Amino acid sequence: MTGRFVRLAETGRAELTIHVDGAPIRALAGDTLMVALLTAGTHLRASEFGDGRRAGFCLMGACQDCWVWTEDGERLRACSTQPVDGMRISTRQPEATWPNLA
Amino acid sequence: MAQPRVIVVGAGPAGTRCAETLVAAGLRPVVIDEGRRDGGQIYRRQPEGFTRPYRALYGTEAGRAAAVHETFDRLKEKIDYRPETLVWNIAGDEVHTVSGTTARSLAFDALILCTGATDRLMPVKGWHLAGAYSLGGAQVALKSQACSIGHRVVFLGSGPLLYLVASQYLKAGATVAAVLDTSPFSLRVGALPKLAAQPGVLWNGLMLALALKRAGVAVHTGVTPLEIEGTPEDGVTGVVFQDIRGRRHQVACDAAALGYHLRPETQLADLARCGFAFDERTRQWLPIRDEDGRSSVPGVYLAGDGAHILGARAAEDAGRLAALAALKDTGLPVDAGELARLRQGMAGYARFAQGLAEAFPWPAEQAARLPDDAIVCRCEAISAGELRRVVRDMDAREANRAKAFSRVGMGRCQGRYCGHAGAEVIAAAAGVPVREVGRLRGQAPVKPLPAAIEEETP
Amino acid sequence: MTAPTTSRVQASDVLIIGGGIMGCSTALFLRQRGVSVTLLETDLVGRQASGTNFGNVRRQGRPLYQLPLANRAIDIWRRMDALLDEDVEYRQRGHIRVCYRDRPEMAERMETYAAEARPAGLDLELISGNALRDRFPFLGPEVLAGSYSAQDGHANPRLVAPAFARAARRAGAAIQENTRVTHAAKVGEDFEVESQDGRVFRAPILLVTAGAWGNQLSAQFGEPVPVTARGPTMSVTEPVPYAIPPSVGVMTPDEVETVYFRQVERGNLVIGGSTRGPAHPELYRSYVMPRNTLSQLRQIQRLAPALRRLNIIRVWTGIEGYLPDSLPVMGPSGRVSGLHYAFGFSGSGFQIGPGVGDVMAELIATGATTTPIDAYTINRFQGDD
Numbered sequence: 001m002t003g004r005f006v007r008l009a010e011t012g013r014a015e016l017t018i019h020v021d022g023a024p025i026r027a028l029a030g031d032t033l034m035v036a037l038l039t040a041g042t043h044l045r046a047s048e049f050g051d052g053r054r055a056g057f058c059l060m061g062a063c064q065d066c067w068v069w070t071e072d073g074e075r076l077r078a079c080s081t082q083p084v085d086g087m088r089i090s091t092r093q094p095e096a097t098w099p100n101l102a
Numbered sequence: 103m104a105q106p107r108v109i110v111v112g113a114g115p116a117g118t119r120c121a122e123t124l125v126a127a128g129l130r131p132v133v134i135d136e137g138r139r140d141g142g143q144i145y146r147r148q149p150e151g152f153t154r155p156y157r158a159l160y161g162t163e164a165g166r167a168a169a170v171h172e173t174f175d176r177l178k179e180k181i182d183y184r185p186e187t188l189v190w191n192i193a194g195d196e197v198h199t200v201s202g203t204t205a206r207s208l209a210f211d212a213l214i215l216c217t218g219a220t221d222r223l224m225p226v227k228g229w230h231l232a233g234a235y236s237l238g239g240a241q242v243a244l245k246s247q248a249c250s251i252g253h254r255v256v257f258l259g260s261g262p263l264l265y266l267v268a269s270q271y272l273k274a275g276a277t278v279a280a281v282l283d284t285s286p287f288s289l290r291v292g293a294l295p296k297l298a299a300q301p302g303v304l305w306n307g308l309m310l311a312l313a314l315k316r317a318g319v320a321v322h323t324g325v326t327p328l329e330i331e332g333t334p335e336d337g338v339t340g341v342v343f344q345d346i347r348g349r350r351h352q353v354a355c356d357a358a359a360l361g362y363h364l365r366p367e368t369q370l371a372d373l374a375r376c377g378f379a380f381d382e383r384t385r386q387w388l389p390i391r392d393e394d395g396r397s398s399v400p401g402v403y404l405a406g407d408g409a410h411i412l413g414a415r416a417a418e419d420a421g422r423l424a425a426l427a428a429l430k431d432t433g434l435p436v437d438a439g440e441l442a443r444l445r446q447g448m449a450g451y452a453r454f455a456q457g458l459a460e461a462f463p464w465p466a467e468q469a470a471r472l473p474d475d476a477i478v479c480r481c482e483a484i485s486a487g488e489l490r491r492v493v494r495d496m497d498a499r500e501a502n503r504a505k506a507f508s509r510v511g512m513g514r515c516q517g518r519y520c521g522h523a524g525a526e527v528i529a530a531a532a533g534v535p536v537r538e539v540g541r542l543r544g545q546a547p548v549k550p551l552p553a554a555i556e557e558e559t560p
Numbered sequence: 561m562t563a564p565t566t567s568r569v570q571a572s573d574v575l576i577i578g579g580g581i582m583g584c585s586t587a588l589f590l591r592q593r594g595v596s597v598t599l600l601e602t603d604l605v606g607r608q609a610s611g612t613n614f615g616n617v618r619r620q621g622r623p624l625y626q627l628p629l630a631n632r633a634i635d636i637w638r639r640m641d642a643l644l645d646e647d648v649e650y651r652q653r654g655h656i657r658v659c660y661r662d663r664p665e666m667a668e669r670m671e672t673y674a675a676e677a678r679p680a681g682l683d684l685e686l687i688s689g690n691a692l693r694d695r696f697p698f699l700g701p702e703v704l705a706g707s708y709s710a711q712d713g714h715a716n717p718r719l720v721a722p723a724f725a726r727a728a729r730r731a732g733a734a735i736q737e738n739t740r741v742t743h744a745a746k747v748g749e750d751f752e753v754e755s756q757d758g759r760v761f762r763a764p765i766l767l768v769t770a771g772a773w774g775n776q777l778s779a780q781f782g783e784p785v786p787v788t789a790r791g792p793t794m795s796v797t798e799p800v801p802y803a804i805p806p807s808v809g810v811m812t813p814d815e816v817e818t819v820y821f822r823q824v825e826r827g828n829l830v831i832g833g834s835t836r837g838p839a840h841p842e843l844y845r846s847y848v849m850p851r852n853t854l855s856q857l858r859q860i861q862r863l864a865p866a867l868r869r870l871n872i873i874r875v876w877t878g879i880e881g882y883l884p885d886s887l888p889v890m891g892p893s894g895r896v897s898g899l900h901y902a903f904g905f906s907g908s909g910f911q912i913g914p915g916v917g918d919v920m921a922e923l924i925a926t927g928a929t930t931t932p933i934d935a936y937t938i939n940r941f942q943g944d945d
Contacts, residue, residue, distance in 0.1 A: 004233060004337070004356070008274045010152050010248035030149035035247045042337060043232045048799045048827055049483035052334025055232035057480065057519070059239035059246075060143050061136060062220045062367070064514030064550060064873075065480065067798075073869050075552070079242075080138070093800060191850040191875075198850040205854055496722065503604055506611065506718040514798060514873045546848060550798065550871035553857050 003039040004055055016085035019071075021092065027083050034059065034066050034078035037089065044068050044078055045091050069094050105129055106432040107209060109197055111189050111370060112216035114142020115166075115414045116406025116421035118174045120214050123425035125180045127434055132182040132208060134189055134199060136549075140174040142218050143238060144414045146246050147171060159245055161270065162306050166415065191546035192373045195401070200547075203554045212401050212428035215371055216421055217408030219364035222386075223519045224468050224526075226258070227476035228330030229360060230483065233338030236519075237361025241267045250276035252357020256341045258327055260285045260462040261363035262303075265310040268319070268359075278319045279355040282343050284362070285462045286324035296457025299450045303413075320353070322346070327468070330358050362464055364411045365522060371409070372544025374402045380537045383459050384411075385466055386522055387541040393445055395424035396431075403428055416451035419444050466536065469526030478527060479520040481513020486527055493531040501540045504528050514550055517542040568760055572598040572734065574924060575753055575763035577741055577777060578770035579605035581910065582902045584724035584735075585636075585917025586767060586924075588643075591731035593925040598734040598761055599725070600741055600753065602773075603844065606721025609771050609909065612878025613792060614820060614832035615717045616807050617911045618655045619682050620673075620709040623887075626912070627680040628931050633915025634711065640914070644723040645730075648715050649824070654806035655712035656687075656696060658703045658863070666811050667705040674707060684709050698804060698864045707811075714807050714822045717910060724917070736761075744780050746896055765924055767900045772841045772881030774889065774903030778938065781896045785889055785941045787904050789839040791846035791877035792832060793856050797870040799827030809833070810863055819859040821867070829867065834859045836907070839879040848875045882906045890916065890936035892923070900924060901938055 013028040020037060027036035034056055037044055043053035044066050056066035059079045066078040071088040108124055110117050113135035124131045141147040145167040148159065156164035177183075187201040196207045221236040228234070235243075235251045237259055243249045244267075254277045257268040268281045290297075297304045314321055324346030331352070332338040340354045371389040372378070377398035378387045388410055395403045404410075405424035406417035423444045426436045472478070474487025492498040492507040501524070504510060510524045511517030517524070521542045529536040574590055576583045579601030587597045599605075617637055619630040636643065640650050659666030667688070674684035687695065688705035696706065729735045740756040744766065751766040768777045772789040779785075802825055809820030810833075819833040834856035839846035853875055861868045883889065886906040893899035902920050909916070915931070923929045 004252060005243065005247075006250040006253055006276065008244070008248050008250055008276060009154060010148075013151055030151050030247075032247060035243070035249055039249065047230070047483055051230055051477065051483045053232045053337065054230075055337060057234070057239060058220060058236045059242040060220065061549065062515065062518055063236070063480070067514075067550075067871075075869065075871055077550075080136075082138075191848070191853070193847065193850050196850075207850070496726065500604065507722070512874070514871075516874070545874050545876055546850070546853070547872060547875065550873050551853075552868075553797065553860070553870045553872055554868040555854060555857055557854055 004042045005035055005038040007039060016083065018083050018085070018087040018089060020089045031083060032079055033068070033076060033081040033083045033089070036083045037068070037078060043091065045093070106211040108132070108212045108214065108428055109134065109208060109210040110214045110216060111197070112142065112218055112406070112408065113137060113140035113174060114216060114218050114406065114417065115145060115170050116408070116417040117142070117216035118170050118177070118421065119418040120216055120405055120421035120425040121177055121181050122173050123422045124429070125177055127429050130181060132184065134184045134187050134197070136186065136188050138186055140185070141167070141171060143242065145170050146242060148246050152248065154248065163414065170418070188549055189370055190548050190551050192370060200551060200555055203552045203556055205555045205557045210401070211432060212403065213374065214403040214405060214424050214428060215374070215408055216406045217367040217370055219366050219407035219411055220518055221361040222363050222365040222464065222522060223360060224362050224465055224523050225472060225476055225478050225486070225520070226327040226330055226360070227473055228332055228338070230477045230480045231330055231332040231334070231337045233332065233357045234330055235357065235359050237263055237267055237359045240359035241270065244270055244274055250274070251359060252338070252355065253277060254279040254355040255357045255359060256280050256282065256353050256355040257359045258282045258341060259361040260465065261361065262307050262458065262462070263361060263363070265307060265314065269310040269313055272314060272317055272319065278314070280320040280322065280341070280353045281314055282325045282327065282341065283321070283323045284325055284327065284465045284468070286346060289463065290461040293457040293461035296453050297461065299453040299457065303454065363458070363462055364407060366408050366411060368408065369516065369544040369548045371397060371402070371404055373546055373548070375399055376402060376404070378541060383456065385464050385536055393448065394427035395420060396427050412451045412455045416448065419447050423448065466526045469523050470530035472527065478524055479510040479513060481515050482509045484508055484510045489524060489527050490531040493528055499528065499532040499534060499539065501525050501528065501542050505542060511542050516545065516548070568758065569762050570598060570734070570759065571762045572596040573763060574765040574767060575751055575761050576600070576767045576769055577744065577753065578768060578773070578903065579721065579725060579735065579737065580608065580610035580769060580771055581606065581721040581724060581913035582905070582916050582920070583767070583769035584721045584728055585914045586769065586902070586920045587728035587733040587735070588724050588731060589918050589921030590924065591728055591733050593921055595925055596732070597728070598736065598763065599728070600739045600755065600761065601735070601737045602740045604737050605725040605735065608878045609880040609905065610721040610913070611718050612794065612876055613717050613907070613910045614794065614830060615714045615822065615910065616655065616820065617650060617715050618709070618712045618807060619911065620655060620657060620677065620684055620707060620712060621811070622908070624676055624680055625932065625935055627677065627682055629912050629915045629919065629933065631681050632918060632931050633912045636914035636918060637715070644727045646723050648719040648723050650713065650715035651825070652711060652713040655709045656706045656806050656808050657811045658699060658706040658808070659811045660702045660817070660862070661704040662702070663812055664704060670705065670707040670811065682709065683711070696808070698866055700862050700865045702862050708806070712807065716824070720913070741777070744777055746898070751898065765898050765900070767902065767920060767924065769902045771903050772839065772879045774881055774901065778889070778901060781893060781899055783893060783895055783938050785904065785938060786884055787881045789841045789879050790836040790882055791839040791848070792880060792907065793835055793837055793848060793852040793875070794877060795831040795853060795856060795872045795875045797829040797831070797867070798873050800829070800870065802827055808863065816855060817859055819856055819863055821860060821864065829870065831856060831860050837877055839877070841879055846877045846879050848877045880907050888936050889938045891933050891938070894937070894939040894942060
């Protein structure tokens with residue numbers, strides 16, 4: 001399985017490239033970041049509490065399950081963010097060393 | 103005389119008709135909406151550049167969706183429209199908003215909350231796995247992004263939306279592995295007299311179920327969900343359920359869409375200090391409102407599914423009514439005939455909603471049966487067993503107390519998705535009616551607030 | 561008023577009004593001394609100041625004359641798990657207090673305080689320059705110096721008072737929640753306390769541990785005190801990997817700059833301080849003022865700039881009782897024999913709470929206490945209006 005989500009229509013849109021954990025993926029103009037990530041992969045992040053990977057839940061900004069990070073540590077709610085060409089996304093929480101970022 | 107400052111929160115069907123009514127009365131309301139585009143969730147607009155026609159997106163509701171969108175487009179010049187803006191808290195006569203990291207405060211004379219609804223969820227073991235989505239979320243994926251949430255999708259829950267989304271998926275070319283409805287068909291027959299209050303909607307619903315069966319989709323009613331199977335790494339691999347005769351089934355799938363009708367987004371009403379009352383029929387706390395949408399707090403009005411789930415058609419009229427109530431209360435003239443007509447219409451919607459609640463009941467009994475290792479709170483990954491432990495060992499029989507001890511409802515979603523089920527788990531474990539468990543108090547921020555937030559410098 | 565029938569009267573050696581950490585810990589320690597106790601709580605135990613505070617188990621910064629009480633408390637904190645038979649998330653992970661470059665005089669005050677606190681049993685380490693950055697790399701560039709107390713720490717305030725109440729109940733105390741007191745008076749040798757639902761409680765000793773509501777009771781005995789109710793401004797972030805063991809706070813004379821934070825093991829950062837909001841004890845409600853949250857977040861970024869990346873997922877407040885000199889009312893009544901007080905801890909009662917309970921139990925059971933509490937006498941407000 002390459003992606004979790006399956007595109008059913010509207011596939012003729014312009015393409016753009018974003019990087020996820022260092023690897024390039026193709027997205028379409030008008031995608032949400034969540035759709036871009038989940039048509040190319042199977043999850044968005046790991047639960048902080050050891051119960052496995054998460055891939056979002058409500059898609060309408062209510063459940064807060066789909067937060068990912070830019071490589072700079074900025075937080076993005078994937079279901080309500082528009083990807084931008086060249087965006088660099090991390091599915092791993094950047095704060096493992098975060099106290100050193102002061 | 104200075105015009106009253108009216109703020110409408112939400113740009114779905116209720117917010118749009120509310121703003122339209124205010125503009126018609128000569129006001130220029132502020133309309134604050136979290137969405138990038140208007141329409142709300144039910145009439146969510148696809149992004150610019152998408153080409154599917156209204157009929158493909160909204161089915162039988164295409165005409166209504168188009169009308170709401172066209173109305174909003176016409177209003178844009180006549181309102182102070184603030185998209186992608188969250189009202190994160192309310193204090194006194196001010197709403198506090200955030201857009202990006204910019205904070206603003208806005209004073210109001212009248213605040214009309216048209217905050218809409220989200221899915222009402224009953225946990226099932228495995229619902230935290232990647233590939234489990236809310237039913238509304240599954241619909242958003244299709245409507246707004248032309249995607250299916252998986253390669254083989256099981257629809258599990260109850261309510262009219264279950265059949266609607268499953269049939270939309272089918273029509274769009276997705277693979278629907280099964281539709282599993284916890285409500286037995288017999289209840290639908292019993293509720294027919296009330297459902298007949300909206301014969302068109304009733305007819306549409308029947309046609310959807312029929313179309314699914316004709317297409318060869320397995321549709322089961324009266325099921326008991328047992329587990330969403332899968333692995334922490336790869337997510338959902340199947341759904342296990344018991345049918346109405348007690349037989350166990352397993353359906354292979356990589357996605358499950360879950361929903362038991364809807365619940366209103368009442369956080370802002372709570373932060374505005376509106377009173378709530380327990381609704382026995384749907385087993386939930388709802389903000390108190392009069393027939394026109396006045397809350398218990400002067401100057402605060404509630405309209406649409408954000409106050410009480412009556413559906414999108416009713417939301418349009420509720421938005422108009424709340425606007426008329428606000429106009430009247432601020433001393434502006436209103437058309438008594440229109441007021442009477444709208445009130446009369448609302449009675450029919452309420453009767454239909456009662457029918458739906460009877461036909462597709464909230465499966466409270468499932469909470470008591472949830473296995474101890476099933477997660478109740480997805481945000482904090484807290485199990486039913488842990489919640490039961492604080493009830494049993496720490497005497498936590500009240501919703502907020504159980505939250506304080508167990509963390510159920512303490513996560514990022516603020517209890518939106520675990521609150522109702524958590525209350526049922528507590529009630530069953532404590533042996534008290536769910537009403538006595540109370541409700542989770544709303545706490546700001548309504549959605550996560552960036553710590554980098556800065557007040558706008560004038 | 562008709563005389564209450566015996567069946568409605570519940571008698572004990574001691575009656576406690578107010579189920580916060582002070583009342584609940586006193587109840588437990590009284591039971592350990594063999595004294596019978598009934599505790600009356602309007603709502604559920606530990607819900608206001610005791611349950612909504614920051615959770616600092618901090619001795620440094622307290623007045624020197626309070627350190628014996630704080631030390632008595634820390635001995636109890638260290639055996640809390642065994643005492644209460646549960647984990648209240650007390651962690652002795654240290655407490656660092658820092659000052660900013662634009663207030664260098666604070667660094668001098670830290671030095672003076674450290675020198676004076678050492679004989680009282682509080683060891684503080686003064687750190688500045690590279691040593692400070694090496695050990696606490698999250699501190700912002702405005703931070704000049706710090707005072708580190710290795711033996712301070714933090715705990716979960718949501719759990720502590722209820723855990724004391726359960727332990728007290730197991731030890732035989734009667735803990736009466738949802739019991740709103742409407743009237744308290746001394747009738748003959750006994751105190752008689754009526755609840756809204758008509759029950760009557762009687763005891764020869766009465767202890768008022770009613771926080772922001774303390775004055776409502778002390779005034780009934782002719783000892784009004786100027787308690788002001790305020791609500792702490794609290795926030796919590798999303799969980800992030802656990803990396804900051806100590807509590808961290810700012811030492812400054814400016815209340816707005818006074819912010820603090822700590823990380824819980826699950827990963828969330830709890831943030832407090834900067835400003836307090838209004839509280840309504842008569843309504844049993846308090847509200848977080850949005851502008852206070854914004855002020856707090858602005859200040860916390862000066863203390864630890866990396867926090868600006870995080871999301872705040874919840875804010876809360878509670879009802880705290882403040883006295884004009886920021887000291888509690890603690891000790892025997894100046895007018896009525898058998899009456900005792902321990903309330904109005906002015907936003908800094910959590911750490912000393914178990915010590916207060918131990919002292920009050922000792923005072924009630926023996927008539928004296930080995931820990932000095934004269935500074936907190938209610939008599940200091942006599943003559944005030």
